[in-house]
Amino acid sequence: MSERVVVIGGDATGMSAASQARRLKNAGELEIVVFERGHYTSYSACGIPYWVGGEVGARDDLIARTPAEHRARDIDLRLRTEVLELDVPGQRVRWRDLESGAESWLSYDKLVLATGATPIRPPLPGIDAPGVHGVQTLDDGQALIDTLESNPGRRAVVVGAGYIGVEMAEALIHRGYQVTMVNRGPEPMSTLDPDMGVVVRKAMEGMGIKVIGDAEVTGIRTAADGRVEAVTTTDAEYPADVVVLGLGVRPNTDLARAAELPLGPAGGLVTDLAMRVRGHENIWAGGDCVEVLDLVSGTLRHIPLGTHANKHGQIIGSGVGGDYATFPGVVGTAVSKVCDLEVARTGLREKDARAVGLQYVTVMIESTSRSGYYPGTAPMTVKLLAERRTGRLLGVQIAGREGAGKRIDIAAVALTVRMTVEQMVALDLGYAPPFSPVWDPVLVAARKAVSAVRRDSRA
Numbered sequence: 298m299s300e301r302v303v304v305i306g307g308d309a310t311g312m313s314a315a316s317q318a319r320r321l322k323n324a325g326e327l328e329i330v331v332f333e334r335g336h337y338t339s340y341s342a343c344g345i346p347y348w349v350g351g352e353v354g355a356r357d358d359l360i361a362r363t364p365a366e367h368r369a370r371d372i373d374l375r376l377r378t379e380v381l382e383l384d385v386p387g388q389r390v391r392w393r394d395l396e397s398g399a400e401s402w403l404s405y406d407k408l409v410l411a412t413g414a415t416p417i418r419p420p421l422p423g424i425d426a427p428g429v430h431g432v433q434t435l436d437d438g439q440a441l442i443d444t445l446e447s448n449p450g451r452r453a454v455v456v457g458a459g460y461i462g463v464e465m466a467e468a469l470i471h472r473g474y475q476v477t478m479v480n481r482g483p484e485p486m487s488t489l490d491p492d493m494g495v496v497v498r499k500a501m502e503g504m505g506i507k508v509i510g511d512a513e514v515t516g517i518r519t520a521a522d523g524r525v526e527a528v529t530t531t532d533a534e535y536p537a538d539v540v541v542l543g544l545g546v547r548p549n550t551d552l553a554r555a556a557e558l559p560l561g562p563a564g565g566l567v568t569d570l571a572m573r574v575r576g577h578e579n580i581w582a583g584g585d586c587v588e589v590l591d592l593v594s595g596t597l598r599h600i601p602l603g604t605h606a607n608k609h610g611q612i613i614g615s616g617v618g619g620d621y622a623t624f625p626g627v628v629g630t631a632v633s634k635v636c637d638l639e640v641a642r643t644g645l646r647e648k649d650a651r652a653v654g655l656q657y658v659t660v661m662i663e664s665t666s667r668s669g670y671y672p673g674t675a676p677m678t679v680k681l682l683a684e685r686r687t688g689r690l691l692g693v694q695i696a697g698r699e700g701a702g703k704r705i706d707i708a709a710v711a712l713t714v715r716m717t718v719e720q721m722v723a724l725d726l727g728y729a730p731p732f733s734p735v736w737d738p739v740l741v742a743a744r745k746a747v748s749a750v751r752r753d754s755r756a
């Protein structure tokens with residue numbers, strides 16, 4: 298007899314899961330129903346900054362697979378349909394068609410929670426004024442583009458300086474705006490240590506972006522016509538024709554919480570290695586709504602990234618389809634850019650290491666992207682953390698021009714296999730003058746860390 302899987306959420310995790318399950322089981326064996334409250338499926342939110350900035354031509358370029366393509370593969374996709382309630386003991390979900398208002402229950406044999414994350418939007422005065430935009434969905438991206446194209450203004454304020462904030466700063470620069478970035482922390486990119494944040498801030502300032510740190514936003518001031526006019530903080534005011542919010546996200550687990558499914562310290566669902574919700578054999582969860590095991594610190598963390606979401610979807614689909622696959626955890630690798638500055642990180646920051654009681658040494662080095670004599674060579678800063686005494690690699694952060702960012706993958710692999718910095722130095726990496734100096738900058742940092750660990754041990 299055919300089983301039914303209900304998937305809630307039709308983007309990266311949900312549609313990857315549905316597609317993989319369909320590869321393993323045909324429609325006679327498995328009915329797949331996906332509820333998606335939005336207008337689109339399988340789109341790249343990651344591409345929104347580049348679409349807004351004009352580097353990607355059209356919204357449809359960001360859509361990997363359309364609803365019609367999914368339906369052609371026997372996936373019963375219900376767009377503009379929101380799931381309102383989970384009845385876990387009764388194995389059913391209550392849904393509402395957002396166009397017609399019709400509501401009903403649908404039973405399931407298996408359930409996949411792929412509800413993503415909710416952007417943080419503090420209840421500040423003026424936050425809903427015309428001209429204030431989030432950038433979570435394609436609809437958000439379109440609304441921002443409409444504002445930029447219809448509004449003759451020239452001043453933009455980005456609130457929040459995480460990776461989405463800095464990518465949006467770049468997009469607005471490409472659009473010809475004067476950009477101010479207002480941030481609660483001392484330096485941009487709090488996923489880096491502050492001393493690396495300084496490198497990012499200085500580079501951004503060099504691009505003409507005004508970067509305001511240690512600022513608490515108190516509201517958005519509006520003009521008589523209701524449109525945004527300025528962002529106010531406790532001690533200043535920044536004129537704005539458009540405001541973009543990049544204040545981070547929290548796991549979208551309201552349904553799961555109400556259904557008393559297990560949540561971790563950051564409010565994300567807790568799963569086993571096969572992405573099954575802990576204690577529930579027939580419920581899977583993945584992507585931005587779950588917490589993942591940090592392989593370096595051994596703790597659960599909420600790290601909302603598309604790389605994880607797609608892998609989770611694949612693993613969930615395998616489980617739903619009767620196969621077995623696991624997701625071992627993450628080392629916390631991320632890469633982004635603002636104009637020609639590439640910024641990357643993996644592993645632990647100093648404060649993460651301290652939080653789990655790890656003792657460490659740090660080194661920070663300046664090197665170049667190519668051999669010093671080769672045209673186009675550019676400076677690169679690498680910071681590395683290694684555990685005291687053992688020399689185990691704990692984390693790496695990189696900022697530099699072309700070719701800097703993806704070097705983080707060397708460190709991600711080294712972290713995954715728990716290398717010491719001494720073992721890293723021996724890595725046989727490729728070299729030719731157009732690609733790197735003879736000692737790659739990551740290895741220069743590792744070499745310096747070997748000395749630092751030895752010095753520290755002697756002391």
Ligand SMILES: Cc1cc2nc3c(=O)[nH]c(=O)nc-3n(C[C@H](O)[C@H](O)[C@H](O)COP(=O)(O)OP(=O)(O)OC[C@H]3O[C@@H](n4cnc5c(N)ncnc54)[C@H](O)[C@@H]3O)c2cc1C
Pocket residue numbers: 305306307308309310311332333334335341342343344345346378379380381411412413414432433434461549552583584585586601602603604605606
């Ligand atoms: C601007 C931006 C840039 C990014 N850049 C990068 C990047 O460069 N690299 C990277 O790795 N990651 C990036 N990300 C993060 C990445 O997009 C997410 O991690 C990924 O989309 C998460 O996939 P998901 O399927 O878990 O959640 P989502 O993509 O959020 O999908 C969840 C879906 O569930 C639907 N949904 C929620 N609740 C319900 C309900 N009750 N009923 C029906 N439907 C529901 C939502 O409408 C949504 O479509 C970026 C994100 C943004 C916003």
